[in-house]
Amino acid sequence: MNNTEFQAARNRPGVERQSFKKRLSDAKFLLILFAPAMVFYILFEYLPMFGLVIAFKDYNAFKGVWASEWVGFKYFSYFFQNPDFLVLLKNTLLLGFYSILFGFPAPILLALLMNELRSIFFKRFVQTVSYLPHFISNVIMVSMIIMFLSPTSGMINQIVQWFGGDPIYFLSKPEYFRTIYVTSGIWQGVGWGTIIYLAALSSIDPHLYEAAEIDGAGRWKKMWHITLPGIVPVMFILLILNVGSLMSTSFEKVYLLYNPLVYSTADIFSTYTYRVGLLQGNFSYSTAIGMFNGITSFLLLYAANFAAKKIKQVSLW
Known part of the structure; x- marks a missing residue:
């Protein structure tokens, strides 16, 4: 059988069905493992999207979704004309943008520094200590922030008073909210993000470092020309995901931290x-x-994925 006949045989419907059934059979255990996640997303992510129709209706709980009056884009128009719209958009974008600007490079820098450590014990100690805050719930995290920033007994204000300053009511001043939110987010997430980059660093061929040493390259040059290029694809993928979640600023943390005094900088779409x-x-x-x-x-x-594909040929799809 020549190549043409072989391709024609492969393209027959029966062969395709058999091949598909075989792939299903080979992957049956993976499908079983995937099933709970699929059920979860169907029940809690896709089925609730049916409720989006009430955005175009004057929804009345007693009448139900279908019996409620259809109003089209009335509520969208009302929202865009609302004076709060620009404030909400600005706050949401700035909180997301600052989180990416300062939070995205933090785990990369920490991973690069930890990769240069020679003491395995110290490296594991730093890694453990850095990613422990990730497992602290937002409620406990915000409680700790409130304690640290308390104007009477907070550690930060005690340092301020030790240098002769007056106590600062951080959580009641709008100009401090974004700084508090972003810095606490870095503290909470830098260690967890480092794990991803350390895993990417472990896949770099060690022979590249050996060849660089033979050529006389120092640590800085090896980091710049081997280590960083080796994790660029991972960096782009995570950056795309971060840009996609730019508008999805954490509701829980903002809701627990903010109060009416800081609405001008803290109020976002979700709150x-x-x-x-x-x-x-x-x-x-x-x-x-x-x-x-x-x-x-x-x-x-979509825009971030398209830009990454054009720049570095790395994308989610």
Whole structure:
């Protein structure tokens, strides 16, 4: 049988069905492991998307979704004309942007520094200590922040007073909120992000370092010309994901940290949606806000993926 006949045989429907069934049979254990995750996403991610229709209706819980009056883009128009829209958009984008600007390079730098450590014991100690905050819940994390920044007994204000300054009410001043949110986020996530980069570093061929040493390259040059290029694909993938979640600033942390005194810099789409949706019962309006937020996140993810594909030929799809 020549190559043409072989390809024709492979393309027969029966052969395709048999091949597909064989692949399913070979992957049956992987499919069983995947099944719980698939069920979870179907039940809690995809089926609830049916509720997006109430963004285009004047939803009444007693009438139900279909019997409620259809109002089209009324709530979207109302949201865009709301004076709070620009404030919410600015706060959401800035919190996400600052988290990426300062938080994204932090685990890369820590991973590079840990990769240069020669003491295995010290390296493991630093890695363990750095990623422990990741496992602390946002409630405990915010409680710790409030304790540290307390104007009466907080450690930070005690240092300020030790240098002769007056206590600062950090959590009641809008100008400090973004700094508190971003720095605490770096502290909480830098160690966990480092694990990903250390795993990527372990895949770099050690012969490249040996060849560089023979050529007289020092640690700095090896880091710059071998280590960094070796983790660039991982960096781009994580950057794409971070850009995609730029509009999805952590609701729990902001909600626990903010108060009416700092709404001007702390109020974001998710907290505003919570207030108008659950507290005020305006479900159609809050759904419209959430839908706008989700569509914007998708567009950002698509744009970041397209840019990464053009620049470095690395993308999610």
